[in-house]
Amino acid sequence: MTALPMEAEILTRREESPGLFTLHLRLTDSAAQQAYRFRPGQFNMLYLYGVGEVPISIVSDPREARHIGHTIRAVGRVTRGLERLRPGDRLGLRGPFGNGWPLGDCEQRDVIVVTGGLGCAPVTGAVQYLMRRRERFGHVNIVQGVKHADDLLWREQYECWDRMPDTTVLIAADEAGPLWPWHVGRVTDLFDRLRFDPAQAIVLCCGPEGMMLAVAEQLQERGIAAERIWLSLERNMQCGIGLCGHCQLGPKFVCRDGPVFSWREIAPLLRVRGR
Amino acid sequence: MATDCTLVAELRFLAAADRQRLIEALREAGYAVHGPRVQEGVIRYAPVERIEDLPRGWRDIQEPGRYRLRQTDENRLFAWAAPAASLKPLVFPPREILFHARRDADGRLRFEAADGAAPKLAVLGVRACDLAGLYLQDRHFLQGAHPDEAYRRRRRKLFLVAVHCAHPADTCFCAATGDGPVARYGFDLAISELEEGWLLEARSHAGQEILDALPTRAAGETQRKAAEAAFRQAAAAQRRRLPGGDLPARLGGRLDAELWQAVGRRCLACGNCTAVCPSCFCHAHVEETPLTGARTTRLRQWDSCFTAGHSLLHGRPVREDTASRYRQWLTHKLSGWHEQYGRSGCSGCGRCITWCPEGIDITAEAAAIAGEEA
Numbered sequence: 001m002t003a004l005p006m007e008a009e010i011l012t013r014r015e016e017s018p019g020l021f022t023l024h025l026r027l028t029d030s031a032a033q034q035a036y037r038f039r040p041g042q043f044n045m046l047y048l049y050g051v052g053e054v055p056i057s058i059v060s061d062p063r064e065a066r067h068i069g070h071t072i073r074a075v076g077r078v079t080r081g082l083e084r085l086r087p088g089d090r091l092g093l094r095g096p097f098g099n100g101w102p103l104g105d106c107e108q109r110d111v112i113v114v115t116g117g118l119g120c121a122p123v124t125g126a127v128q129y130l131m132r133r134r135e136r137f138g139h140v141n142i143v144q145g146v147k148h149a150d151d152l153l154w155r156e157q158y159e160c161w162d163r164m165p166d167t168t169v170l171i172a173a174d175e176a177g178p179l180w181p182w183h184v185g186r187v188t189d190l191f192d193r194l195r196f197d198p199a200q201a202i203v204l205c206c207g208p209e210g211m212m213l214a215v216a217e218q219l220q221e222r223g224i225a226a227e228r229i230w231l232s233l234e235r236n237m238q239c240g241i242g243l244c245g246h247c248q249l250g251p252k253f254v255c256r257d258g259p260v261f262s263w264r265e266i267a268p269l270l271r272v273r274g275r
Numbered sequence: 276m277a278t279d280c281t282l283v284a285e286l287r288f289l290a291a292a293d294r295q296r297l298i299e300a301l302r303e304a305g306y307a308v309h310g311p312r313v314q315e316g317v318i319r320y321a322p323v324e325r326i327e328d329l330p331r332g333w334r335d336i337q338e339p340g341r342y343r344l345r346q347t348d349e350n351r352l353f354a355w356a357a358p359a360a361s362l363k364p365l366v367f368p369p370r371e372i373l374f375h376a377r378r379d380a381d382g383r384l385r386f387e388a389a390d391g392a393a394p395k396l397a398v399l400g401v402r403a404c405d406l407a408g409l410y411l412q413d414r415h416f417l418q419g420a421h422p423d424e425a426y427r428r429r430r431r432k433l434f435l436v437a438v439h440c441a442h443p444a445d446t447c448f449c450a451a452t453g454d455g456p457v458a459r460y461g462f463d464l465a466i467s468e469l470e471e472g473w474l475l476e477a478r479s480h481a482g483q484e485i486l487d488a489l490p491t492r493a494a495g496e497t498q499r500k501a502a503e504a505a506f507r508q509a510a511a512a513q514r515r516r517l518p519g520g521d522l523p524a525r526l527g528g529r530l531d532a533e534l535w536q537a538v539g540r541r542c543l544a545c546g547n548c549t550a551v552c553p554s555c556f557c558h559a560h561v562e563e564t565p566l567t568g569a570r571t572t573r574l575r576q577w578d579s580c581f582t583a584g585h586s587l588l589h590g591r592p593v594r595e596d597t598a599s600r601y602r603q604w605l606t607h608k609l610s611g612w613h614e615q616y617g618r619s620g621c622s623g624c625g626r627c628i629t630w631c632p633e634g635i636d637i638t639a640e641a642a643a644i645a646g647e648e649a
Contacts, residue, residue, distance in 0.1 A: 003421075004374050004386040028383075049378050050564040050571045075589060090384045092376065236587050238560040241421035244575070245557030246585055248607065251614035256419070272530045274599035 005047045005092030006032045010085055011067065016153050020118070021083055022071045024060065025093065037065050039100030040125035041232060041260050045240045046070065046082065047092030054078045055237040055255070057122035058096060062129065068093070071121040071153075097240040098259045101126045101204055102230060110138035110196035112224075114187055114215045116145045116207025120153060122232050122259075123206050131164060139195045141168045145187035145211065149176035168195055187211065188218050198223030206232040213270060216263040226264035233259050233266070249275060278450045280457050280506035282439075282467060282499055283476050287491035290472040291350055295326040297436070300488040301397040304481075306434055309365070310399035311352075317342060317359035320398060329399070330355065337444035337625065339634030353400050353468050356444035357624040361405045361553035362398065366429045367412060370576040373560065377570045391425065397434040401462065403455030404447070406437060407622035408553020410461055414616040415556045434481055437462035441505040443513050446625030448638060451516030454622040456509040467502035474502055515628075515638040517621065518645040523610035525645040530602065534644050539598025541633050546579030548627035548637075549604065554612070554620045557585065580604050601640075609641055 008025040015021050027033040043057045054076070060069030074083040085091065103126060111130060115123050130137055142161055146152050152171065162169035170190040171182035183190055201224050205215050212231045220226055235247035235254040242256030250269040252258065269275055289297070301308050310323035313330045323329060335355040336343040342359070372389035379385070416426040440449070440456035449455030458465055463482030467474040474494045477483040518525065549555040559578040564571040578585055581600045586593035594600045612620030621637070628636045 004388060005376075005384075007384045007386070047376075047573075049376055049384055050562065050568060052562045053560060053573075088382070090378075090382055092384060092386065234588060235593065236585065238558075239575075242419055243416065243421065243423060243556070243558075244560065245578070245580070246559075248603075248611065250606075251611040253615075268527075274594045274596070275530070275603075 003094060005045070005053075005094045007090055008068070008093040010087050010089050010091070013085070013087055016071065017151070019074045019083070020071065020153070021074070022059070022069060023082070023085070025068045025070065025091070026066060027068075027093065028090070033066050036068070036096075038062055038068075038096035040103065040129050041100035041122055042096035042098045043122075043240070043259065044068065044070070044093050044095030045097070045237075046078075047094070048078050048081045048085075049091065051081045052078045053092075053094070053238070054082075055097070055240060057232075059121045059124045061125060063132075071118070071124075073118055094240060097255055099257070101232075101260055102202075103129055105228075106130065106202050106204075107136045108138065108200075110141070110201040112141045112143065112194060112196055112201055112203045112219065114143045114145075114203065114205045114207070116187060116211040117147065117151065118153075120144050120206070123204055124154070124157075126204055127161065131161060134164060134166075138197070138200070139166050139168065140164070141170070141194045141196060143170045143172075143187050143190055143194070145172045145174075145207070147174050149173040149180045168193070170194075186214075188214050191218060191222065196224075201228065203229040204232075205230065209233070209270065216267065220263065226267065227262045229263035230260050231263060231266060233261060278456070278507070278510035280503050280510060282457070282474070282503055286467070286474045286476055286494035286499055287486060287489075288472055288494040288498060289475055289489055289491045291470075292472075293490050294352070294473065296489050297399070297485070298323065298326060300485050301434065303488070304395075304485060306395045306397035308397045308399065311355075311358055313344060316344065318344065318355055319359045320362075320365065320400075323399070326352070334442070335444060337446045337629040339446065339628050339636055340631055341634070342629050350470050351468050353438045353466070354442045356440065356442055356447055357402060357404060357626055357629075358400075359626075359630075360551065361624065361626070362401060362409050363412060363553050363555075365396065365398065366409065366426055366433065367416065367556065367558075370574060371425065373573040373575055375570055375572050378568070389425070391428055393428040393432045395432045395434070396429075397436065399436045400438045400466075401435050401458075402438060402440050402449075402624070403458040404440075404449045404452075404622040404624035405553050406435065406458050406461040407449075407452070407454035408624065411554040411612070411616065411618075411620055411622070412556060415554075434485075435462045435464075437465040439465060439467050439502070439506055441468065441502075441509050443509050444625060444629070446515070446628040447513050447623060448515040448517065448625060449623035450510040450513045452619065452621055452623035457506050467506075469498060469501060474498055515625070515636070517609065517619075517623075517638055518642045522619075522641070522645060523613050526606050526610045526641070529644050529646065530606070532644050534640070535598045535602045538601050538635060538640050539596060541635055542581070542597050542601050543632055544581040544597045544600060545632060546581045547630045547632065549579040549581060550577060551626035551630045552608075553622060553624060553626075554608070555579075559584070580607070605637065605640060605644075608637070
């Protein structure tokens with residue numbers, strides 16, 4: 001049986017942009033709080049009392065697992081309800097679920113992080129992990145694409161990462177005004193400016209599926225092996241533990257076997273429409 | 276390939292007049308007893324008290340999109356094929372409480388587990404196809420990193436009385452999947468039914484204890500031969516089969532076949548096949564909140580990959596048309612299960628063919644799509 005949710009309290013709430021907000025949560029039971037650990041790229045099922053549950057990736061730093069950060073877009077019944085919660089309010093939390101990013105495999109390698117839209121949220125924790133242990137990795141490329149320039153989240157954070165040694169930050173917007181300092185177009189337009197050794201580089205990618213397909217194909221063409229291109233997928237998830245069946249993609253349970261998969265493993269499944 | 280229909284050496288004979296004793300022995304051992312009954316025009320498992328509750332003399336006629344019963348004056352209780360429902364509802368109920376949540380006056384939440392009691396339950400008349408289906412459910416619900424406790428509680432209390440099948444329907448193909456007609460595993464006690472009574476074999480300690488409590492005698496060699504002949508005939512009578520060879524690989528190469536569109540136009544996406552399938556496990560989590568709002572209930576209920584909601588992501592289904600949903604169902608059943616759980620998800624019970632309003636036949640569709648004549 002699905003384990004009971006744990007009660008969590010909202011510590012802080014920040015409005016990122018209209019309809020997009022970040023909650024920092026703390027489990028109210030101190031033993032649960034002590035026991036809770038997660039890896040970047042994992043997710044929790046958040047339960048809104050009387051409404052339902054949604055899978056939301058964890059954006060915060062795994063070193064401070066007592067404060068669990070979630071950036072949420074208000075799009076459905078549950079997330080619109082979560083949007084109305086304020087500090088001190090309670091919700092339920094089950095997790096963490098899923099495998100997370102292969103950050104151990106990133107050591108001594110050039111890293112390319114490519115994200116699209118809110119796809120940057122599941123990778124934010126991973127980028128912070130890399131930056132905090134900067135010396136263990138090769139050149140770090142951070143590429144973020146948004147539809148509209150106004151959609152860019154955490155602008156200061158990108159500017160901060162851009163100042164780190166041996167780090168390249170590239171940002172693209174499909175549509176932008178005249179004051180937009182970065183590229184207008186797609187993230188894949190920026191790939192000539194990446195700095196990496198294809199023989200050893202590793203890719204972490206998250207965003208809309210069409211964008212991830214294009215990114216994976218183009219970086220593979222640039223010589224990166226398919227088993228070192230990692231994508232974080234989304235599917236309908238209700239249990240989080242590979243039982244309810246909704247997240248199946250071919251033989252994979254995305255919630256349990258993923259959500260992070262290598263391109264080698266997942267390309268044949270992703271290339272079939274409506275799979 | 277001839278199906279092995281030999282029975283174990285140690286067979287005991289229980290005369291037809293003593294069949295009631297089995298129900299009594301199970302009740303004395305503390306089991307609630309479920310068995311096949313004729314209800315609402317179908318044979319299905321329901322509580323039984325007397326042997327007269329069982330479908331004596333009833334025969335079924337199952338064809339694509341059709342299920343009918345007729346009565347004969349035979350003395351047999353199990354002269355029919357797969358009942359309308361498998362064992363699935365007994366271990367994985369169609370609707371089940373996951374937990375209750377309460378919110379007190381200052382907004383604190385409390386979560387309470389659902390009542391976990393599971394009674395000892397004996398089921399009479401289980402076919403080999405449904406034992407295989409139960410094995411498949413066990414693999415899914417029990418053998419992962421997060422075994423399902425409610426399923427496990429019910430499963431552990433189950434006592435299964437198999438019936439080796441001598442009466443396959445037109446829709447059956449257990450001989451082709453290798454799962455029947457003789458049950459090979461997963462039961463406590465098994466019955467080979469003859470007109471004059473039952474040949475019984477125990478497969479577990481619990482089964483042996485029940486068998487020892489019955490007024491049996493050693494079965495005769497003629498009786499054994501008659502039973503084995505009937506099972507061989509039951510295997511030979513089955514006309515349907517799944518395509519051979521490496522079916523997962525063959526289907527995997529045909530995901531863009533035009534035939535998916537053709538079957539997608541026939542399929543009503545009603546979900547009958549997923550409801551009657553002994554291996555289908557998909558379920559949705561739903562919330563029930565009374566108007567007072569002081570306590571809510573989280574449930575899971577059977578879901579079907581034929582619904583739009585099943586693959587909903589950001590407000591749109593990943594599988595937008597019926598063709599892609601039929602493809603998901605068939606390729607999961609015949610291909611995905613191999614990688615997930617080490618064998619095909621189909622045990623040849625034929626229910627999806629019988630209960631499809633359009634009479635869509637999984638064996639014919641799989642053969643056509645894999646590129647061979649059915």
